[in-house]
Amino acid sequence: MMKDNRVSKVYEAERFREMGKELIDVLADHLGSLQNQDTKTVYPDNAPEDELQFWERDLGRPSDPMSTFKTIIARSQQTQHPRYMGHQTAVPAPITALTGMVTDLLNNSSGVYEMGPVSNAMERVVTDFTQKKVGYPKTASGLMTSGGSLGNLTALLAARKDRAPHNVWEEGHNEKLAVLVSEEAHYCIDRAARIMGLGDKGIIKVPVDDEFKMRADLLPHYLEKAKEDGLHVFCVIGCAGSTATGSYDDLEALAEFSKSHKLWLHVDGAHGGAVVFSEKYRPLVKGIEKADSVVIDFHKMLMTPVLSTALLFKEGNKIYRTFMQRAQYLWDSPESEEWYNSAKRTFECSKPFLSANVYMILKTYGNDIFEKNVDRLYDSAQVLAQMIKGKPGMELLHEPESNIVNFRYTPHKNMPTDKLNHLNTEIRKRLVSTGSFYIVQTTIGDQRTLRCSIMNPLTSKADFQDLLDEIEKQGASILGAELVLG
Ligand SMILES: Cc1ncc(COP(=O)(O)O)c(C=O)c1O
Structure with missing residues (x-):
């Protein structure tokens, strides 16, 4: 019987060591680049069918594991980016990535x-x-x-x-x-x-x-x-x-x-x-x-x-x-x-x-680290809410009790609800497609809102300022285009 070594190779300890060392460097570089915001894109915004096609093709393409790891990283939602303010998904402490390696290997x-x-x-x-x-x-x-x-x-x-x-x-x-x-x-x-x-x-x-x-x-x-x-x-x-x-x-x-x-x-x-x-x-x-x-x-x-x-x-x-x-x-x-x-x-x-x-x-x-994180996220939501209140063209939909803030762009006082809803939906679409921020939307009563969950303790007041400026810019541009088109 011909001996096939491929299965044994899967478990080679030395290959694992080499790949692991290289991967830690890749991940640490990526993390640093997100935190410094050298990486600008929070969310790549690829259409689902394009993403599916990409991975269907990728499976048949020969490549080394490291380049596949890098592709996964590049095409993913970047929850570690300070401008990620979307769904209620944690920004994991990096030690958990190391813990995951241990627990996955032990299984x-x-x-x-x-x-x-x-x-x-x-x-x-x-x-x-x-x-x-x-x-x-x-x-x-x-x-x-x-x-x-x-x-x-x-x-x-x-x-x-x-x-x-x-x-x-x-x-x-x-x-x-x-x-x-x-x-x-x-x-x-x-x-x-x-x-x-x-x-x-x-x-x-x-x-x-x-x-x-x-x-x-x-x-x-x-x-x-x-x-x-x-x-x-x-x-x-x-x-x-x-x-x-x-x-x-x-x-x-x-x-x-x-x-x-x-x-x-x-x-x-x-x-x-x-x-x-x-x-x-x-x-x-x-x-x-x-x-x-x-x-x-x-x-x-x-x-x-x-x-x-x-x-x-x-x-x-x-x-x-x-x-x-x-x-x-x-x-x-x-x-x-x-x-x-x-x-x-x-x-x-x-x-x-x-x-x-x-x-x-x-x-x-330390046992109090969760307290520090929760306090920071909740305090940050208060900061964002205050900044929204200070903007004449924006409306805060509720005082935040947690780290979730709902608001909307309201350039004119008497804009009908359906127009406002359309405008805010378009703003979010544009914001996400530029990749520079990731926020979500929801509907409260009949009002479409822009919804931020402040999940990242590294999100700063400057990030909030840029977010609100970008929303105003996109909002004005949509209204301007609609005016031109009549
Ligand atoms: C209030 C509340 N309950 C339950 C869930 C569901 O939890 P999980 O996503 O862990 O299943 C969520 C998810 O966002 C939630 O916000």
């Missing part, structure tokens, strides 16, 4: 202890650390999930197991169940409820006030109405904060209501739950410690790459009941509560080493 999964002794223990350390910040008692326990969407679904499953009048896990549905949630909640809550079979009627969306916070005063009415409609509400979900505007629901009020009606309170803190680390901004989540469960994404404001989410339970034993199932090849007794066998408590069986990045950031830069 220790977290489902069972023997496949991930370090990952299971570290997950416990990270979640214990986080639940203390939430203000949970000693009975609390947590786990990590691949993202806030999965974390929220898992929390709702636990809520249903604990508060529904029958055991859906074993019996299936024999009663109509429902949840109460802000109309501003992230779409993953709606999706989770549908996955759980609640249907349209089972997702009761409570209106928000002028500050985009759930109207807690309307909860009794919606609960009563649900009962009249034959629905059994088992859970209230609070936003901390909401996705579009970063607004925080009044968690104290939600906790009081939930307690008095024996409902489970879950807090979706995927984005803004990070303020539990900050003395200055913690008052935004006053009452969070009363919630039965909380989700916090490390991969949003906490310097960690996607995905890394903490899902925390005030009464830790409740999560074990959620997924009680036989899996003889993994563990002997489904009933025993073993924190070190992660798969007993989570949807995932094989699960990445989700806690390593968080652990390494804390260990390397």
Whole structure:
């Protein structure tokens, strides 16, 4: 039989060393160039079909790995660029790239202890650390999930197991169940409820006030109405904060209501739950410690790459009941509560080493580093908001409570909404296509807004100034062109 060495070559240690050294230099140069803004392009803005075609062709082209790495870098969204102010994706601490190399090479999964002794223990350390910040008692326990969407679904499953009048896990549905949630909640809550079979009627969306916070005063009415409609509400979900505007629901009020009606309170803190680390901004989540469960994404404001989410339970034993199932090849007794066998408590069986990045950031830069980051991002949003307010041709759509700022270019006072919406959509399109900034857009009520999430602690006041100048320039140019064209 002919010996084929190709598979063995894949694992050559010396080749790995050479490539690794070279790659670190490439990445460090790239990072420096973004931070100094020698690299101007934040987002390459290639059309999806062109990008697809590029990679389809690339696969058949011979090239060395380093040139492919460089191509990936050049064609990607540059979240490390100080002028990246788009979606709520973390600007990862570079140490996480090194951590990722270690955990990927080791490939220790977290489902069972023997496949991930370090990952299971570290997950416990990270979640214990986080639940203390939430203000949970000693009975609390947590786990990590691949993202806030999965974390929220898992929390709702636990809520249903604990508060529904029958055991859906074993019996299936024999009663109509429902949840109460802000109309501003992230779409993953709606999706989770549908996955759980609640249907349209089972997702009761409570209106928000002028500050985009759930109207807690309307909860009794919606609960009563649900009962009249034959629905059994088992859970209230609070936003901390909401996705579009970063607004925080009044968690104290939600906790009081939930307690008095024996409902489970879950807090979706995927984005803004990070303020539990900050003395200055913690008052935004006053009452969070009363919630039965909380989700916090490390991969949003906490310097960690996607995905890394903490899902925390005030009464830790409740999560074990959620997924009680036989899996003889993994563990002997489904009933025993073993924190070190992660798969007993989570949807995932094989699960990445989700806690390593968080652990390494804390260990390397100190337990208060998340506080410093959150404070900086939230303070920066205030600076941007003030600058917008100082511009006569711009309108701030809400006082930012977090690092999310919505505003728009409003050159004339009496411009009709559809014209303003069109104008701001065009401005963003142009801004993104120049590549010099990356911001997103959303619609609040009937108003199209320009939306910035300040994710990068290195974004400066000068970057904000240039952004606002560029928006004005693009806005004036669009209006000018329209005038000429009539
Ligand atoms: C408030 C909120 N909840 C949940 C999610 C979903 O989290 P993930 O993207 O980690 O699944 C997001 C994402 O932006 C969010 O903003």
